[in-house]
Amino acid sequence: xxxxxxxxxxxxxxxxxxxxxxxxxxxFLVSELALFGxxxxxxxxxxxxxxxxxxxxxxxxxEATSINTxxxxxxxxxxxxxxxxxxxxxxxxxxxxWLFVTFILGSIFLGLxxxxxxxxxxxxxxTSVGAIFFSLTGxxxxxxxxxxxxxxxxxxxxxxxxxxxxxxxxxxxxxVYWHFVDIVWVxxxxxxxxxxxx
Amino acid sequence: MTxxxxxxxxRCLWTTPLFAAIAVMVTFAARSIxxxxxxxxxxxxxxxxxxxxxxxFIVGIGGMDYWWTWITGGELxxxxxxxxxxxxxxxxxxxxxxxxxxxxxxIVFTFIMYLVGGLFAEVFRAELAKPGMQSITNGQxxxxxxxxxxxxxxxxxxxxxxxxxxxxxxxxxxxxxxAFPRLNAVSFWLLPLAGIILLSAWMYGSYDTGWTAYPTxxxxxxxxxxxFQIGVIIAGSSSIATAVNFLVTIVAMRAPGMTLFRMPxxxxxxxxxxxxxxxxxxxxxxxxxxxxxxxxxxxxFFTTEGGGTALAYxxxxxxxxxxxxxxxxLPGFGIISEVIATHARKPVFGYRAxxxxxxxxxxxxxxxxxxxxxxxxxxxxxxxxIMFATLLIAVPTGIKIFSWVGTMWGGVVRLTTxxxxxxxxxxxxxxxxxxxxxxxxxxxxxxxxNSYFIVAHFHYVLFGGSVLTVFAxxxxxxxxxxxxxxDEKLGKxxxxxTFIALNGTFFPMHYQGLEGMPRRVADYAPQFGWSNTVxxxxxxxxxxxxxxxxxxxxxxxRHGKPAGAxxxxxxxLEWMVSSPPPTFNFDTTPRVVGGPYRYGEEGVKHAVFPDxxxxxxxxxxx
Numbered sequence: 001x002x003x004x005x006x007x008x009x010x011x012x013x014x015x016x017x018x019x020x021x022x023x024x025x026x027x028f029l030v031s032e033l034a035l036f037g038x039x040x041x042x043x044x045x046x047x048x049x050x051x052x053x054x055x056x057x058x059x060x061x062x063e064a065t066s067i068n069t070x071x072x073x074x075x076x077x078x079x080x081x082x083x084x085x086x087x088x089x090x091x092x093x094x095x096x097x098w099l100f101v102t103f104i105l106g107s108i109f110l111g112l113x114x115x116x117x118x119x120x121x122x123x124x125x126x127t128s129v130g131a132i133f134f135s136l137t138g139x140x141x142x143x144x145x146x147x148x149x150x151x152x153x154x155x156x157x158x159x160x161x162x163x164x165x166x167x168x169x170x171x172x173x174x175x176v177y178w179h180f181v182d183i184v185w186v187x188x189x190x191x192x193x194x195x196x197x198x
Numbered sequence: 199m200t201x202x203x204x205x206x207x208x209r210c211l212w213t214t215p216l217f218a219a220i221a222v223m224v225t226f227a228a229r230s231i232x233x234x235x236x237x238x239x240x241x242x243x244x245x246x247x248x249x250x251x252x253x254x255f256i257v258g259i260g261g262m263d264y265w266w267t268w269i270t271g272g273e274l275x276x277x278x279x280x281x282x283x284x285x286x287x288x289x290x291x292x293x294x295x296x297x298x299x300x301x302x303x304x305i306v307f308t309f310i311m312y313l314v315g316g317l318f319a320e321v322f323r324a325e326l327a328k329p330g331m332q333s334i335t336n337g338q339x340x341x342x343x344x345x346x347x348x349x350x351x352x353x354x355x356x357x358x359x360x361x362x363x364x365x366x367x368x369x370x371x372x373x374x375x376x377a378f379p380r381l382n383a384v385s386f387w388l389l390p391l392a393g394i395i396l397l398s399a400w401m402y403g404s405y406d407t408g409w410t411a412y413p414t415x416x417x418x419x420x421x422x423x424x425x426f427q428i429g430v431i432i433a434g435s436s437s438i439a440t441a442v443n444f445l446v447t448i449v450a451m452r453a454p455g456m457t458l459f460r461m462p463x464x465x466x467x468x469x470x471x472x473x474x475x476x477x478x479x480x481x482x483x484x485x486x487x488x489x490x491x492x493x494x495x496x497x498x499f500f501t502t503e504g505g506g507t508a509l510a511y512x513x514x515x516x517x518x519x520x521x522x523x524x525x526x527x528l529p530g531f532g533i534i535s536e537v538i539a540t541h542a543r544k545p546v547f548g549y550r551a552x553x554x555x556x557x558x559x560x561x562x563x564x565x566x567x568x569x570x571x572x573x574x575x576x577x578x579x580x581x582x583x584i585m586f587a588t589l590l591i592a593v594p595t596g597i598k599i600f601s602w603v604g605t606m607w608g609g610v611v612r613l614t615t616x617x618x619x620x621x622x623x624x625x626x627x628x629x630x631x632x633x634x635x636x637x638x639x640x641x642x643x644x645x646x647x648n649s650y651f652i653v654a655h656f657h658y659v660l661f662g663g664s665v666l667t668v669f670a671x672x673x674x675x676x677x678x679x680x681x682x683x684x685d686e687k688l689g690k691x692x693x694x695x696t697f698i699a700l701n702g703t704f705f706p707m708h709y710q711g712l713e714g715m716p717r718r719v720a721d722y723a724p725q726f727g728w729s730n731t732v733x734x735x736x737x738x739x740x741x742x743x744x745x746x747x748x749x750x751x752x753x754x755x756r757h758g759k760p761a762g763a764x765x766x767x768x769x770x771l772e773w774m775v776s777s778p779p780p781t782f783n784f785d786t787t788p789r790v791v792g793g794p795y796r797y798g799e800e801g802v803k804h805a806v807f808p809d810x811x812x813x814x815x816x817x818x819x820x
Contacts, residue, residue, distance in 0.1 A: 018450075027446065031438050031442070031477065031479065034480035037480070041514055041517070042510050124495065125495065128497075128507075131504070131506070135491070153269040153270065
């Protein structure tokens with residue numbers, strides 16, 4: 001026992017069934033949620049407490065964006081399928097395929113967001129509503145971008161055959177992160193796009 | 199030659215400018231493509247250069263090497279511990295994954311920043327010694343007080359506890375290291391970066407808006423204000439990363455038998471603090487981002503012309519910064535519990551009450567932010583609930599004070615330097631706490647707001663509170679860190695000079711505030727002349743007393759008499775290993791058999807090593 005401890009000073013969790021890395025990631029995502037919370041707080045102050053409205057007779061494109069929302073929600077499932085195909089001892093190619101589908105769906109989402117930015121008709125500099133709209137969706141878009149990078153790196157590891165049922169913590173982390181991005185978007189869609197004008 | 203390729207500070211010398219240059223070129227290209235006018239805007243380029251140069255620095259120091267190899271599917275040697283532990287002094291200037299090395303890096307760096315911030319204070323105290331303007335201008339005065347506050351809070355007070363916790367907590371819970379050693383190293387190296395950025399603001403015209411940097415005043419500041427925002431965001435990232443690490447370490451890495459209620463109270467305090475950091479620090483980052491967008495991109499978050507409101511900044515800022523004052527003092531509470539129990543040779547009085555009061559402070563801390571804004575013109579219905587919530591915080595704090603006094607009561611109190619600092623802390627913190635209760639009541643606060651009474655209050659809780667606990671912790675664990683004893687005579691001299699000068703510096707400020715002397719003004723009415731002279735002389739003595747401490751620490755670390763594993767006769771785990779501890783802390787995983795503070799009971803143990811005879815006595819939490 002003693003000799004084994006000396007030669008393997010690896011970090012071992014003593015108490016928990018939850019992997020430490022995933023636990024750390026979840027705690028980190030709580031702080032990410034707080035970062036979004038700062039922007040949501042500003043948004044709530046603006047729209048609810050002070051009753052500031054979208055500039056002019058402008059209407060937020062809620063209908064178009066609901067399709068985008070659907071795409072992101074579907075991508076959350078395809079991301080989960082990557083993990084499931086791993087647990088069925090599938091080959092790296094199936095993991096790769098599902099990650100690739102998720103990556104494509106995420107890219108479409110990001111592309112549609114950029115298109116919305118170009119066509120929406122106001123800039124971040126115009127008013128404070130414009131600033132908070134671009135900040136909230138931009139911060140989320142940044143997270144989608146980071147998620148796409150992670151998915152890309154997950155695909156590289158899948159091609160190299162590094163994911164296996166015994167070694168998939170990284171994949172689990174990517175999946176948890178992607179779900180987080182999805183959940184934040186659903187909240188954001190509800191409060192920014194669907195909140196009725198008073 | 200290879201030094202510029204391996205992860206060293208030398209590599210940072212080219213990665214930092216490389217990342218900055220790439221970012222500047224991309225920005226230039228983007229500005230040209232989108233036809234922004236003018237294309238060459240100096241501040242925009244400087245901003246992106248600083249942000250991406252920072253990333254380059256972390257890459258250069260080696261923060262990404264392992265992860266990059268892992269995520270791209272490269273070969274990794276899991277048994278490679280070449281970055282773990284320090285063999286010479288040069289290893290302290292490298293990316294090191296040993297929590298003890300990181301702890302020392304943290305403590306030394308933050309203490310240097312403490313000296314820098316203190317020096318700023320001495321300079322403007324010299325100016326304040328007499329009425330009228332003598333040596334510095336009004337603008338320089340504003341810049342000095344702003345740098346003093348920012349440096350002290352973001353690069354000393356918050357991270358120094360991360361340093362002490364880093365060194366002590368894994369040892370205390372019987373772990374071989376923190377849960378994420380590489381993340382730990384990254385979060386340390388973010389800190390010198392933040393310090394350099396905050397200090398480099400002096401090259402561009404420093405920020406002069408205090409550590410709170412309210413808009414719309416900050417919109418008029420020179421470029422240094424943007425560096426303030428970048429520096430605060432980086433320091434905040436550092437403390438979030440550390441907090442994630444602490445939470446996972448304390449939850450998942452405890453030795454067998456270390457139940458939650460057998461943990462030393464410092465672990466409880468750090469658990470509560472880390473939860474606060476994780477949930478609150480992103481808010482200051484959000485506020486800083488929005489303010490930076492206002493300054494560098496021309497958005498209207500906090501300016502009225504686009505429909506924004508400056509008050510929103512204050513709400514978001516204080517939503518972090520009030521919990522932050524508990525982030526700056528809760529770990530200190532934990533240190534005091536350790537020190538007093540050990541040096542009074544008695545179990546902590548009301549262990550569970552103290553543990554839960556830490557959690558209670560953490561929860562209540564989120565409901566009181568607006569008491570910084572009573573006079574700001576916010577919604578008036580917020581005032582009374584916030585006032586009551588603020589008064590309520592005195593309850594868990596009072597439980598702690600009661601526990602410390604109750605622990606000493608009837609104990610065999612040894613007046614070592616560490617314990618003197620702990621007792622001095624209780625006295626000073628009660629004074630600061632009482633003036634805090636006074637300030638919580640809205641009518642009193644409205645009449646006294648923005649006066650020296652506020653300065654007196656928060657220096658009593660931050661200097662009399664936090665800094666004294668830091669010194670208590672330094673003296674308490676010095677023998678463990680260095681393996682040598684400090685000079686007790688010099689330590690006591692340091693304590694008495696510090697304690698008397700602290701009261702001489704900050705107590706007269708109560709009087710000044712009640713008489714109506716405004717803070718953040720470089721000049722004052724002549725009737726405050728004598729009290730300001732007293733304060734300035736005391737402040738100089740206070741500064742000089744730090745030199746005694748520095749001499750004592752450096753000299754004793756090299757020439758002090760050997761301390762042995764457990765000079766204080768403490769029961770907690772960190773004292774069961776040699777001083778300084780071996781590289782991987784514990785050769786065999788200890789097994790915890792009882793509470794951490796069972797002083798006065800014959801032959802009981804907190805923990806045993808498997809080869810020892812186990813002592814099985816069940817009395818959890820005593």
